[in-house]
Amino acid sequence: MENFHMQVDERLVRRAQELRPRLREMIVHPVRLVDIIPRDGDFAAVPASSLEGLEQRPLGRGDRVVFDFGEHRVGYISFTLTSSGSPADAPAHIRLKFGERPLEIAEETADYRGNISSSWLQEEFLHVDVLPTALRLPRRYAFRYMELLVLDTSPKYKVCVSDIACTAVSSGDLSAVPPLTGVPEDLTEIDRISVSTLHECMQGVFEDGPKRDRRLWIGDLRLQAQIDYLTFRNLDLVKRCLYLFAGLTMNEGRVGAGMFTEPEPRVDDTALFDYSLFFVSCLYDYWLETADEEALTDLWPTARRQIELALRELGEDDVVRDRTGWWCFLDWGEGLNKQAGAQGVLIYAIRQALLLATSAGDTESGSWLQEALTRTLAGAGRLYDEEKGLFVSGAKRQISWASQVWMVLAEVPATREERAALLTRTFAAKPEIPMNTPYMVHHLVEALILSGMQDRALQILRDYWGGMVARGADTFWEVYDPEHPAVSPYGSRAVNSYCHAWSSTPSYLIRRYLL
């Protein structure tokens, strides 16, 4: 944004830094070598030669091996490179490529035409001057597969690779996660993968994805915290993230959409209407979970401020003014009009703010929040198309999943039955704008559950996340469209994140609602 400046509350930032977690380290090794082959428009890893004796297998120019670490890992790679033949009379030149899925190994970097930075491709070129050398790469990678390609040695020697290890890191303790019992096998597996996904995203903060963006986004944080309360219960990590967002705000105290933590914490200069409001939601969930008075006292003013700022966006009709550009997220995908969804999120957050105001003893805020709720509910009514029985969004009166789902989550239809009827009509209407992310599908599933439509919710959860399982997911993917498995919001699936926090919500949905 223009004229961006960061407001710093040093006390809150200091508190956030005190809560910085210790990362747990685990040394893991590859479990097999694989070949990557094309399969059904995607790529698959199939067993290759044994790892046995690899340390004595000379690799010369053009030779490659692909290591399979058995499951998704976030960490630091080390290995030893030795020479075979004459002494190394020229540097060894090798390339390493890391993939969460086989396709990232298979797709050629030179062919990358994505619209986000190619720097996300996990690929390194290394010269090794002295052999043998024990190497430890300084960067952190997110991967299951690691390819080592020998670009050149010399005619007089080849290289051998040994002692391949990954120091895997996470601030989550898997042993703290309560086991899931009495649940069908497929849901147990979906829960297991969800927990793995969240585990990999739990680092110094809750990251959206350990491969990309490796960053704290508040939209992801809200869901991560909800899952965390039912699994890892790393409550201090949630608190740390809340204090970072409150301690480092944008102009006028607006909570930013994302947070950088290195070399020192810094709020991103991007705000999103729904994401700023989710600060309220995050604090609401955290307060219900912990009754942490310190946090409520410290953070309520920031939460309240987000409602104040959001209400400025209402038009005279008490409806959020429509806008173009990247101002409200809701979901990826072209063409989604955000107005009605934004209205839903605003109401959802006002309801939560009301409880927080009461808890904080802020009666003055309680009163204007009550008034705001009345106004925004009235505004929402103006977005309702009586004839179609659906909410419409924007000047072109677009009908989308996002609009209906957020109106339901905001309890705009007053009763459970009315909400169920709205969702049933939405299924029948087959909205032109599809859902593009697990993030959006999650909200649909939760909306269904809260409308008493458990069966339908469960079916979608099983079909959608089960579809990723059937396609070999070790962790859940940022983007998944069963009809278009190669879809990417970035113009290249090689930069999609295949371990993405907002996709790990089945553990929350199952453990909260389906047990």
Add this chain to the structure above:
Amino acid sequence: MENFHMQVDERLVRRAQELRPRLREMIVHPVRLVDIIPRDGDFAAVPASSLEGLEQRPLGRGDRVVFDFGEHRVGYISFTLTSSGSPADAPAHIRLKFGERPLEIAEETADYRGNISSSWLQEEFLHVDVLPTALRLPRRYAFRYMELLVLDTSPKYKVCVSDIACTAVSSGDLSAVPPLTGVPEDLTEIDRISVSTLHECMQGVFEDGPKRDRRLWIGDLRLQAQIDYLTFRNLDLVKRCLYLFAGLTMNEGRVGAGMFTEPEPRVDDTALFDYSLFFVSCLYDYWLETADEEALTDLWPTARRQIELALRELGEDDVVRDRTGWWCFLDWGEGLNKQAGAQGVLIYAIRQALLLATSAGDTESGSWLQEALTRTLAGAGRLYDEEKGLFVSGAKRQISWASQVWMVLAEVPATREERAALLTRTFAAKPEIPMNTPYMVHHLVEALILSGMQDRALQILRDYWGGMVARGADTFWEVYDPEHPAVSPYGSRAVNSYCHAWSSTPSYLIRRYLL
């Protein structure tokens, strides 16, 4: 070689390691930015925008800057990368390329078709995850020019570069080199560049070239030591190298052609007929220079052994048996028959060994060496073509510069006048095989001087090394052919060494003979 094994004399190796030099460090900075442009089949660096304000000039995808460090440097690069614009929301991906000359920057790595390892190309790809970051690259580079190319940042930020520095290293102390006075300006300049060249090659050992092979070769060592005695007088470095070669020999105590020093000293598994004999020459020169009794006592047995092994190669006619393959160096280039040159080197070394035997009090060796001298001189006579008045080599009776020059240096023609006449006839004959390296031209110049043909020697020195100066040499090149400036023994001039020890001999020639 097959069945290679290394013989270790731990006492000698220990002594060599005690003599390991302390590297002097000097922090240097780029002096300007340049553009690299094609010129006359080569590339030239022309001044570009100022360095002033560079640290605030944002560089985005595809932007590049080329730093000129003013002169040749061997060292470690450090710089700071900062972000400009929004915080860095993706890693910065940059490429660094280093060139001793502009052409190494200009030539595309993807186009490399050389026959030695592409790993010699000084190019690195770096991902920088956190900005700002102060980077220090772990590898040592040999360069004057450094290109920084931004491969990608993100649409939200660019990078700025600041604090660019090179920690230049050498074990040579330039302030110890006696100034050259009373010499014409062009020779002063040639001497200055020679001293620079040797300085850059003086590291933990005498390296052949700091870019490539970065290694101790005995053929280079002999010349480096000769120059060193008249310039840096880093006598311990010579001694260290001699002890390494004697402490780590090949089968039967043969001195190898080259030596690796990292991770620990190890002789290369390559032997060359002339190079093994140059151990005798190196010790001879060192002994004359230092009268170091310890070294003579420790190293004479190794020197003597090289003559014994070489004599085995004589046929019944007392001529070195001709061979194919890479068995004797003499010079780069296709088609040179090595037989006569090898005979010359053998006689040259026997003469030196005779003095060493006497100095070491080894009368027994003195006696068989005297006999060997007689035999090999007789053998050399059989290579003399009376009709042509030239020495011929191999079954095809090839006439080359190398053959005549080494017969002169070996004093096979008994008088100075006969040697001068031989060289005069060689010029007239215009040998079919050209001289390809400064190494060979050096031996011609020294042969001319030792034959009383100073004027001709000086003319060649001025034309040849002056030609490199005219073409912008900061240090002298491994390979130089005035008629074919793009020549490379490796199929690509991008991997030629442009700072090569064996090319820095003008300081020796000028200071020893021409002052």
